[in-house]
Amino acid sequence: MQTPKAVLDFWLTTVGEAGWYKVDPELDAQIATKFQTTWEAALAGGLTDWCVTPRGTLAYLFLTDQFPRNMFREDARAFATDQIAVMAAKKAVERSWDLRIPEPERQFFYLPMMHAESLPDQERCMRLISERMPEHGASNLLHARAHRRVIRQFGRFPYRNDALGRDTTAREAKYLSDGGYGSTVRAIQAEGAALGGQ
Incomplete structure (x- = not known):
């Protein structure tokens, strides 16, 4: 199981903006190796305690909206946590937590709605x-x-x-x-x- 900090560090620093939308099988495999077990915990209804701060919610959105699209390309699991991502994103926006996260990573509060x-x-x-x-x-x-x-x-x-x-x-x-x-x-x-x- 990974922590919110591990998710944030990986997506924001290790991968970085230049890699967010690249199709890279090696990156997909790396995400699956590191984060699939944690994603499965979210799918099962866990990890909602991540969503008590702006940055914790951001990590939750990476995990539930972005990572499955990398881990499970051409597979129904790519969309399996979309609904919980949308709910978390909407709650964060209602609290204006998105505005406490700088651009460009702020976009990840809106992408679950774009994917809906x-x-x-x-x-x-x-x-x-x-x-x-x-x-x-x-x-x-x-x-x-x-x-x-x-x-x-x-x-x-x-x-x-x-x-x-x-x-x-x-x-x-x-x-x-x-x-x-x-x-x-x-x-x-x-x-x-x-x-x-x-």
């Missing part, structure tokens, strides 16, 4: 990034818009269907074959460029 298959959570994520990340929010806002657009279009993320054992509709299959999430990001970027050129 819920339009109200997507809208809330957009507002929070817009209002509470003045220095480092631009890239996050692009991806928040893209996630929200996918949820508006399909009500869920089609690229999770295989991992979750869900049937893919014909409309979703076309979306995936046309580039999926990447195509959504590019479309939003193109729209922004067109607006900038007017």
Whole structure:
């Protein structure tokens, strides 16, 4: 079992911002080796005592929202602790604990809502990034818009269907074959460029 400090030190210092969104099988394996047992404790309903301080909550969100996405790519377990991460993030935001964490790591209080298959959570994520990340929010806002657009279009993320054992509709299959999430990001970027050129 790892401590909140171990989680924070690993993600913020050992990995660092440059590695947060890289697809790196070696890093994924390292996270699984170090943190899977601790993640399983959270999945079983434990470790809620981490969520009594801003930094403890941040560690809990790394563990429940970020780490499973590395440990379990293309596996339903990648999303197994999403709901508890969303609940912890919302409680922290209600207490303004996110504002006690500097940018750019503040984004991790909002990412559980970006990952939610819920339009109200997507809208809330957009507002929070817009209002509470003045220095480092631009890239996050692009991806928040893209996630929200996918949820508006399909009500869920089609690229999770295989991992979750869900049937893919014909409309979703076309979306995936046309580039999926990447195509959504590019479309939003193109729209922004067109607006900038007017």
